[in-house]
Amino acid sequence: MSEERLLTRRNLLAGTAALAAGAALPAIGSAAPAKKRVLRIAHMTDMHVQPERQAALGFQRCIEHAQGQKDKPNMIFTGGDLIMDSLNADKDRVQKQWDIYLNVIRENADVPVEHCIGNHDVWGWSNRSKYSSESKFGKIWAMELLKMQKPYRSFDKAGWHFIILDSVHPTKDNGNGYIARLDDEQYEWLKDDLAKTPAKTPIFVMSHIPIISVCSMFDGENEKTGNWVIPGSWLHIDARRIKDAFKKHPNVKICVSGHEHLLDQVVYNNVNYFCNGAVCGGWWGGDYYECTYGYSMIDLYDDGTFTNKYINYGWTTKP
Numbered sequence: 001m002s003e004e005r006l007l008t009r010r011n012l013l014a015g016t017a018a019l020a021a022g023a024a025l026p027a028i029g030s031a032a033p034a035k036k037r038v039l040r041i042a043h044m045t046d047m048h049v050q051p052e053r054q055a056a057l058g059f060q061r062c063i064e065h066a067q068g069q070k071d072k073p074n075m076i077f078t079g080g081d082l083i084m085d086s087l088n089a090d091k092d093r094v095q096k097q098w099d100i101y102l103n104v105i106r107e108n109a110d111v112p113v114e115h116c117i118g119n120h121d122v123w124g125w126s127n128r129s130k131y132s133s134e135s136k137f138g139k140i141w142a143m144e145l146l147k148m149q150k151p152y153r154s155f156d157k158a159g160w161h162f163i164i165l166d167s168v169h170p171t172k173d174n175g176n177g178y179i180a181r182l183d184d185e186q187y188e189w190l191k192d193d194l195a196k197t198p199a200k201t202p203i204f205v206m207s208h209i210p211i212i213s214v215c216s217m218f219d220g221e222n223e224k225t226g227n228w229v230i231p232g233s234w235l236h237i238d239a240r241r242i243k244d245a246f247k248k249h250p251n252v253k254i255c256v257s258g259h260e261h262l263l264d265q266v267v268y269n270n271v272n273y274f275c276n277g278a279v280c281g282g283w284w285g286g287d288y289y290e291c292t293y294g295y296s297m298i299d300l301y302d303d304g305t306f307t308n309k310y311i312n313y314g315w316t317t318k319p
Contacts (some may be wrong), residue, residue, distance in 0.1 A: 035303045038158040042066040043296040043308075045079025045208070045258025046278035048120065049101045053284035054318045055084070056100045062279050062295055063108045065313035073297065074158075075111050079258040079276065080118025080167075080208030084283075086141070087119065088126035091134070098145055115146045118208040118259065119168045119178050119233070126176050139166075152186055154193050160204055160300055161197045161251075163190070167209035167236065167259075180209035180259075181238040190242075194249045202304035205255040211236045212243065212255075212273045215262035218289065234260065246271050254306050256298070261288040263310055274308050286317045 049055045066073055083097035105113060121142040124131025131137050139151050151166035171177045216235045222228055246252040247269050254272045261278035276296040282288035293315040299307045
């Protein structure tokens, strides 16, 4: 083979290698594809509507503020404690509170609403001897009004999988209290639902009571005995088995809750847990510790990332 021909062949091979390398690498100056937001959710929790303290007007202003954003939400998720209290209220008082809540939603929400049941939405548990014989006792009344077949469920939207849990269950002695947990039936359902969700589909979880939180430590003087004492009604007592279930599914991305009327963010095993304050602040009586009246705007993206921002909607305590 002549030297001239050899050089020509070498040049050809070098050029082919360069083309192959160029095909494998992005062009100089090119950027990775931008992620796309697929859903914006206004998470509003702990409204505690009641006839008093202009609570209906406050809730209305919250919805107006969220929907009045230049970049408005696609959906509203309500996080429980929708009414002030039905745990120990008579039928007329409970009906009046629900009428107020549903009317505010009906007259003001321009986007779809997904509900979660809180402890104060459960009728009669604090006075079982008086109310347990009523046909709408417990969660039945709330479920009927909110059009729920079960107090927990899941659905898919915009490439995400959503799980709405029921945090509120009777104490073991079935007394007049409640505890934060999943009953065994719901826990088995949760494990099955997680297993059925494709591994590449990001998962969003909403509960009323936090699964994991830090702010529960500071809701009152929980250290006054010399040890931290956090009631099982403030924080999921079964958080260990729930986080173990989540650990098997890395596509669980974000869990949001309310109940504490406080704000925090905890990252554990790569899951972000947000306690997202309260629409009613301190039950429409002002701020609660370091938390003011607000709601959270949550952006979900096609790559499984998200943002969660708490927004003060400008309400102040009314006389």
